[in-house]
Amino acid sequence: MEELEKGNGGAAAKAGGRDPYTTVAHDPHDGGHHGAVVMPIYQNSLFTFSDYESFDRASTGTDDIPMYSRGHNPTVRQLETRLAELQGGEKARCFASGMAAISTAILANVRGGDHIVCVDQAYGPTRELLTYFLPKFGVETTFADGTSMAALEAAIRPNTKLIYLESPTTLTFRLQDLRACAELAKRIGAVTIIDNTWATPILQNPLAMGVDLVVHSISKYIGGHSDIVGGVLIGSEERINRVNAREYLLFGGIMTAHTASLAMRGLRTLPLRLERAERSGLTVANHLATLPFVRTVNHPWLAAHPQHELAKRQMIGASSLFSFETDLPAERMKAWASSLEYFRIGVSWGGHESLVTVGRLGPGYESVPGSLVRLYVGLEDPQELIADLDRASAALMQSANS
Numbered sequence: 001m002e003e004l005e006k007g008n009g010g011a012a013a014k015a016g017g018r019d020p021y022t023t024v025a026h027d028p029h030d031g032g033h034h035g036a037v038v039m040p041i042y043q044n045s046l047f048t049f050s051d052y053e054s055f056d057r058a059s060t061g062t063d064d065i066p067m068y069s070r071g072h073n074p075t076v077r078q079l080e081t082r083l084a085e086l087q088g089g090e091k092a093r094c095f096a097s098g099m100a101a102i103s104t105a106i107l108a109n110v111r112g113g114d115h116i117v118c119v120d121q122a123y124g125p126t127r128e129l130l131t132y133f134l135p136k137f138g139v140e141t142t143f144a145d146g147t148s149m150a151a152l153e154a155a156i157r158p159n160t161k162l163i164y165l166e167s168p169t170t171l172t173f174r175l176q177d178l179r180a181c182a183e184l185a186k187r188i189g190a191v192t193i194i195d196n197t198w199a200t201p202i203l204q205n206p207l208a209m210g211v212d213l214v215v216h217s218i219s220k221y222i223g224g225h226s227d228i229v230g231g232v233l234i235g236s237e238e239r240i241n242r243v244n245a246r247e248y249l250l251f252g253g254i255m256t257a258h259t260a261s262l263a264m265r266g267l268r269t270l271p272l273r274l275e276r277a278e279r280s281g282l283t284v285a286n287h288l289a290t291l292p293f294v295r296t297v298n299h300p301w302l303a304a305h306p307q308h309e310l311a312k313r314q315m316i317g318a319s320s321l322f323s324f325e326t327d328l329p330a331e332r333m334k335a336w337a338s339s340l341e342y343f344r345i346g347v348s349w350g351g352h353e354s355l356v357t358v359g360r361l362g363p364g365y366e367s368v369p370g371s372l373v374r375l376y377v378g379l380e381d382p383q384e385l386i387a388d389l390d391r392a393s394a395a396l397m398q399s400a401n402s
């Protein structure tokens with residue numbers, strides 16, 4: 001099989017660090033847990049103390065001793081430690097969902113009167129948080145074309161305190177120049193947060209490029225088996241400690257020990273699954289580009305992607321979620337999607353099963369005709385997926401001609 005072209009990905013942060021395969025596979029021997037090779041699920045709300053001196057020591061927080069699971073649960077903590085290391089960050093906190101991580105991170109970094117600049121193709125519920133919720137507290141957001149530094153810069157106001165990034169974006173797979181965005185933010189004294197869910201901690205390291213905080217939905221590739229919902233926030237010890245002391249504990253959107261255990265199981269095979277995801281995704285994307293009704297395939301690792309060079313500069317490789325645009329209306333593409341055997345109709349992604357959704361291009365693309373189809377390529381055989389797409393496409397073209 002031909003070798004895939006690898007990008008640079010902010011890999012500098014890994015220098016001196018361990019290879020991701022070792023990080024996810026190796027746990028140091030833990031006598032405190034009888035040498036158990038899998039961290040036990042600490043199904044505990046609280047942890048008790050035999051004397052008041054120990055309780056007081058735990059209460060001061062200096063020794064980071066578990067007291068109460070809204071704060072410190074050892075099963076959750078193991079996952080946090082591993083995710084921080086994988087992402088090249090000092091510290092992480094896990095949350096009940098990706099949105100809990102995102103809303104906590106944003107709310108921790110703004111106050112009434114502040115202004116946010118957000119990339120215009122960001123995940124829908126994130127945009128909703130910024131447009132519906134934050135104005136109630138006097139925080140305004142300007143959405144700007146993330147592919148253009150000039151557009152981002154033009155959106156800056158004297159009170160801009162946060163630049164919110166998502167690269168690649170979740171439907172159109174557009175990138176931001178992360179180093180340039182981080183520099184812009186530093187120049188104006190703003191914080192940067194990036195939703196790095198698509199690339200996972202394996203394929204892109206925004207912290208090494210100067211971004212302050214990274215969020216992931218664990219519900220996608222990290223969980224990897226379509227059976228959990230979770231999120232994580234990763235950054236410097238100082239930034240995470242600040243969130244931990246306030247918004248993390250006060251909002252209380254924590255991850256449970258059961259979920260953390262399943263997420264840890266998913267994490268063990270994340271690099272392995274991504275290698276296949278990248279190859280299968282590219283095989284299917286390249287094939288789709290040859291189909292007559294496909295106008296454009298939005299996949300950052302295709303040479304035709306307008307930001308392919310940037311993708312290679314700041315990512316190590318590609319995952320297997322992408323979209324294509326077609327002149328055909330959404331109704332026709334929904335019939336096409338229904339006729340697929342291996343691609344199931346559903347939101348989310350990152351599990352074993354291939355998925356398809358049909359929609360419009362979204363904000364900024366209202367005038368573009370046709371529809372947008374998002375595909376997630378799972379762990380099935382890519383040639384059988386291609387045969388499935390070809391069968392449905394032949395039927396689609398036949399009905400177009402009749």
Ligand SMILES: *Cc1c(COP(=O)(O)O)cnc(C)c1O
Nearest residue numbers: 097098099123170197217219230
């Ligand atoms: C799914 C997703 C989220 C939200 O995560 P949840 O775990 O569903 O709350 C955020 N950003 C992106 C890019 C996602 O795909």
